[in-house]
Amino acid sequence: MTLDFSVVTDAWQSLAFGALGTLFLAIAGMSIATVIGVLGVAILRAQMRVPSFLVTAFVEVIRNTPFLVQIYFIFFALPLAGVRLNPTITAILALGLNGGAYAIEIIRGGVESIPTGQTEAGLALGLHKHEVFRFIVLKPAIRAIYPSLSSQFILLTLTTSICTSISAYELTSVGQRIEAETFRSFETYFTLTGIYLVISLATMWLLAEIGRRAFNYPQR
């Protein structure tokens, strides 16, 4: 058995761009996911029957089917609906929808964790409705869900690797191209694994640091 990592190190530039592609997919996907999450929770809280049911059904379907099947479905469904998107945009859409279902669950938990007495106390102290929402509901809610949202972001970053199945531009698809050209499968995927590990450890550290700085006021 001879290992030859030179073919992989030679392609370091494509790998670096692939890693950027992965980060781009993750950040774009998470942005859409957060928007879907907030909208979904707003709809659930409006307590209208049909819209609430649709949101709940969306969450359950997404959470109980594999991402690979979802991305295939979207990839084939869009052209039939007359929408032509490149694979990378399709992947972002799929990641956003998938992450959105999880974001709804996380954000709902955060909003429910704020006792109504707190809002009433804020109003009684003469704060404006918007101030109450911003400082008394939103900030503690974000602080409460920040750890779960962070780990959701890491999970989404790792999930981007599956987007290679529709040839979106990201690290794994770059790796698959290198593998196809050099037949050095193990070396390629071993290196990719290392890069993913570095990405997720760095992201984890960064998010923890942001959390520490943004939410460092006392809990009680």
Added chain:
Amino acid sequence: MGPQEFAYLLQGLAWTLVLTAMGFVGGIAFGVIVALMRVSSVTWIRLIAIGWIGLFQGTPLLMQLFVAYFGLPLLGFNLPAWAAVGIALTAHASAFLGDIWRGAIQAVPRGQTEAAMALGLHTRSLMIDVIMPQAFKLSLPATVGFLVQLLKGTSLAAIVGFIELTRAGSIVSNQIYRPLLVFGVVGAMYFAMCWPLSLWGRNIERRMSAGVSR
């Protein structure tokens, strides 16, 4: 989609279940070891477990499958695809279940350990008779949740080329040119397996939290 194609999907579904079972059973066996190593009082044993968990939680399952699929033959193991995938899923599950059970073991109140030691129980008996039964109960919702993750995760074996449910779906879809129908059916099959498990997990969680927060 005729009965023949449907039967082909069902065959893929059977493989999905086999892969899930392999990963889950193997994951339980090795996950217990990982969890015990993770709570060990010996530093280097604990560090190995931390590294193992971090490695599998910090990399995509797809990469883990690829590395096992291409790496095991390099080490001289000539394994069929299902075995390589099974080994990768087992290692993956051992890290995640190990971490879940580490949390559960640490969630058992400290007084339980102290009481057991005051009664003169050995470390072994303390773990097996006192801590683990309680930890098992506490960890049940998260464990069921991971089972759902694992079941969905087996779909990635399709990218490695293994014919399970998703791959069977791709093949049928290429044959009959009805991707939406085929992946709709495939998705429904996954849903039919995962949803009851999810509901069950949530049910256990609700019952337990009702007991805690009287």
